[in-house]
Amino acid sequence: xxxxxxxxxxxxxxxILSCLARGPLHGYGIVKAxxxxxxxxxxxxxxxLYPHLHRMEEDGLIEGYWEQASGTRERRMYRITAKGNGxxxxxxxxxxxxxxxxxxxxxxxxxx
Amino acid sequence: xxxxxxxxxxxxxxxILSCLARGPLHGYGIVKAxxxxxxxxxxxxxxxLYPHLHRMEEDGLIEGYWEQASGTRERRMYRITAKGNGxxxxxxxxxxxxxxxxxxxxxxxxxx
DNA sequence: TATAATACCTCATATAGCGATGTATAGAAA
DNA sequence: TTTCTATACATCGCTATATGAGGTATTATA
Numbered sequence: 001x002x003x004x005x006x007x008x009x010x011x012x013x014x015x016i017l018s019c020l021a022r023g024p025l026h027g028y029g030i031v032k033a034x035x036x037x038x039x040x041x042x043x044x045x046x047x048x049l050y051p052h053l054h055r056m057e058e059d060g061l062i063e064g065y066w067e068q069a070s071g072t073r074e075r076r077m078y079r080i081t082a083k084g085n086g087x088x089x090x091x092x093x094x095x096x097x098x099x100x101x102x103x104x105x106x107x108x109x110x111x112x
Numbered sequence: 113x114x115x116x117x118x119x120x121x122x123x124x125x126x127x128i129l130s131c132l133a134r135g136p137l138h139g140y141g142i143v144k145a146x147x148x149x150x151x152x153x154x155x156x157x158x159x160x161l162y163p164h165l166h167r168m169e170e171d172g173l174i175e176g177y178w179e180q181a182s183g184t185r186e187r188r189m190y191r192i193t194a195k196g197n198g199x200x201x202x203x204x205x206x207x208x209x210x211x212x213x214x215x216x217x218x219x220x221x222x223x224x
Numbered sequence: 225t226a227t228a229a230t231a232c233c234t235c236a237t238a239t240a241g242c243g244a245t246g247t248a249t250a251g252a253a254a
Numbered sequence: 255t256t257t258c259t260a261t262a263c264a265t266c267g268c269t270a271t272a273t274g275a276g277g278t279a280t281t282a283t284a
Binding site for chain 3: 117118139140141144158159162163166184185186187188
Binding site for chain 1: 115116117118119121122123126127129130131132133134146149150151153154200204206207209210211213214215216217218220221222
């Protein structure tokens with residue numbers, strides 16, 4: 001079972017930033033990292049990822065640069081910026097708060 | 113701080129069902145219950161709630177009926193159905209899985 | 225008497241992920 | 255050698271969903 005589209009909404013940015021916080025990655029690598037970190041639960045589509053990366057670069061959260069590794073085609077690598085780290089911390093806090101309140105409400109209506 | 117719209121997406125149904133699992137409520141009461149259970153974090157708008165209630169009733173997850181409490185105007189009460197309880201259990205499981213994978217990825221990129 | 229809170233409803237708009245589509249390279253299999 | 259798959263980038267129309275604005279009406283309060 002992969003993540004329902006609607007649940008993913010609003011969380012793409014924090015997922016991407018979390019991947020890049022561990023080190024630079026290229027777009028395709030981010031997709032694979034998310035997949036492997038979640039046992040294929042997060043299968044982010046390219047139509048979701050690339051527009052996000054472009055917007056995030058525009059916003060200064062990440063920095064892109066072309067890299068030519070030996071024997072491979074050129075790839076666009078991304079590294080997280082200081083601003084990106086700040087935004088990551090903010091989004092992590094937001095996620096924790098969301099999680100807390102969701103669990104609070106869901107526990108109230110817990111099925112026996 | 114109230115919940116970002118995008119994070120709420122896909123979670124309205126499970127929040128509403130959780131409220132109704134504790135007992136019948138009318139629409140306005142659901143809004144107030146969510147607000148009080150979350151310290152005003154979940155401020156569900158009527159434009160979100162009522163279309164949801166209608167769709168959920170259509171889908172057989174909840175049952176609506178008009179009630180006239182003494183000294184108040186008529187209100188449309190909703191109670192959860194057996195099907196709704198099943199759906200609630202399914203959505204709770206889905207939330208747990210989503211939460212688990214989100215935390216797994218976010219922990220990887222935890223800011224020091 | 226007027227204002228706020230209660231209580232219902234609808235609809236146009238904005239947002240965001242997805243599927244489809246396109247291009248191109250590298251490696252493996254046939 | 256050819257074909258298939260994985261890698262790697264990108265764009266765009268579609269669709270689902272929450273919201274804000276707008277509307278109607280009742281009850282309690284100032």
